Every structure is written in C-alpha cells, then in structure tokens.
Amino acid sequence: MLTLISPTETPLHRMPACLKLGAVAAGTVLALRVTSLPGTAGLLAGLGLTLLALGPGFARQAGQHLLALWPVVAIILIWHGWSGHWTAGAVVAGRMVFAIGLATLMTMTTRLADLLALAERGLAPLARLGMNPRAIALAMALVIRFTPVLLDKAAALRQAWQARSPKRPRTAIALPLALAALDDADHVAEALRARGGL
Template sequence: MISLTSPVETRAHGWPAGAKLAALCVATMGLFSLTHPALQAAALAVTLLLYALPGWRFFKVGLARLRVLLPFVVLIMVWHIVTHDIMAGATVTLRMMTAVALANLVTMTTKLAQMVAVVTWLTTPLRRLGIQTRAIELGIALVIRFTPVLAQKGQLLAQSWRARSTKRVGWRMIIPFTVLAIDDAEHVAEALRARGGL
C-alpha cells in the first residue's frame, strides 16, 4: 500500500473497510492463480479501469503514486531477460503491478482510522488470550502512513542528486535515504514517548 486517502470522493469511500480489505485479499490470491501474461495484463487493465471510473483527477493521482514501482519493474524485467525467461518476468511484473495498484486503490478510498478499526477487530481474539495488540495496530498504521512519505522523500533525494550531478542515481542513494528513514523513526519514537508510549 503506497498511498494515502484520496481527496476525490468516490462511491468506494463509503464502502466498509473490512469488505474492501477482504476483497483485496481474494483478488490478490486470484492473481497468483493466473499464470499467463495475457491474463495478468487483462487483470491490470481491469484495475486501471477501476482507477478511471471516478474521473481523470483520481486516475492521474493514482497512477502518480504507482511510479515508485518503476525501478522494481525494470530490475525484474532485466533479470528475466538475462536469464532468458521473459514470459515469467512479464507475468511476475504484471502481477506485482496489479496487486500493488489494487492495494493502493483500497488505501486511496479508505481512511486510516477505518483500517486501524479493522485490525483492532481482527486482533480481538488475541486480546482475549491476554496478548497486548496495541503495538501491532500502531505498527500497521505507521506502515500505511509512512510508506508514501518515505517514497516521496526518496523521489526528492533523486531529484536533488540529478540537480547536482551528471551521474545516474545509483547505490549512493541508499545511505542518505537510510539516514532519512532512521531520522523519521527517531522523531516518531520521541513523539510516542512524549504521549505515554505503548
């Protein structure tokens, strides 16, 4: 899941979060039953149609959030070209794009509080066994919230690199990106401690 709730209101915004997450699980499992690239391409086309139904603005924002997949798509395809297994590479790539696009669609039409409520409900049996689940619920909320934030910071780092160097953005980005992620984690930890922690 790589997006926050879309400001563009759609009918899906009013649907129950649990139903959307359950449908996402079923759809993702269904993708793994499709073994031919043509079927995966059809599934991706249907997903893109779902993005287009609410209008151009929603479609544009949704696709913009999916750009973070581009490096992974290139890496997977290059590897499968080198290993002479292009069909498998196309299947894996299309499946990944569709699965992430569907997850992104769910997060774009579901408020974070609604997702946390679903997780709280799912972990009810664990609480009855005496297991503290607040950390699990908070962890899931933080992952959903900070994944797009870190992706945006990664894009800004890449833009800064291109503005200062003629060399391609490569492995040198890993260290500053890691430092940014750790810095954000420390700020969040301090904020949690200031509010009583877990």
C-alpha cells in the same frame, strides 16, 4: 498508505473497509492463478478501466503511485530476460502491479482510522495470548504516520550535506537520521504517557 486517501469522492469511499480488504485478498488470489500473458494483460486492463471509471483525476493520482514501481518491474524483466524467460517475467511483473494496484485503490478510498480499526479487530484473538491488539494497531499507525516524516528529514539532511560538500552523502546522514528518529520516538512516548498511554 501514508496519506493516499484521495480527495476525489468515489462510490468506493462509502464501502466498508472489510469489504474492500476482502476484495483485495480475492483479487490477489485470482492474480496468482493467472499464468499467461493474455490473462495478465486482462487483469491490468480491468484495473485500468476500474481506475478510469472512478474519474480521470483519481486514475492520474493512482497512476502516479504505481509509477514508483518501475524500478522493481525493470529488475524483474531484466532478470527474467537474461535467463531467457521474458514471458514469465512479464507475468510476474504484471501480477505484482495488479495486486499493488488493488491495494492502492483500497488505501485511496479508505480512511487510515478505518484500516487501523479493522486491523485491531483482526488482531483481537491475540489478546488471548496476552498481547494488546490496540497497542499493535497503534504501532502500525505510528509507523505509517512517521514514515513520511522520516523521509522528509532524510531529504533535509541530504540537502544540508549537499550545501556543504560536493561529495554524495551516502551513509553520512544515517547517524543523524537515526538520532532524529529516536528523538521523535521519545517525544511520542512522552505524549502517549501524558494522555494515559494505552
């Protein structure tokens, strides 16, 4: 969801964000009702065919995002295998990959501004409780925007540490990273105040 929007134009790019979010919710509910290995395989096959139908480049990009799930899938399979429930583990892992695949498909075809506008409309009832839906949507946008920035800063700090020491950084970069995050937050707050805030 950070910068997942795909440059490959597909028919899904032109669909309203609310319809895609509804489809993700319905697909996830459907996946939770599937309890058999063949059913889970069918879900994953359907997801794969959908991605391929949107183009090989699009499918490759989505596959790279989903490949990041392999450690979680491995832990689920190992845990269930150790307890003697391989089939249940495969079903759980398959359903998780399917649900995250649907969410990835939505975020690859939906602009972040559209998702945040949808979130703001969904949070509108909170205004009756004295909360500001726009502020919550903005907070979500800032988290999404600054997560990759903080990951880049953490990587730079790790490289700087490795250039000066043969030891692994472990928690040594936690404090500098926290200070960098606070500094960024301070600059963003000043920029928001300068533009009138919320």
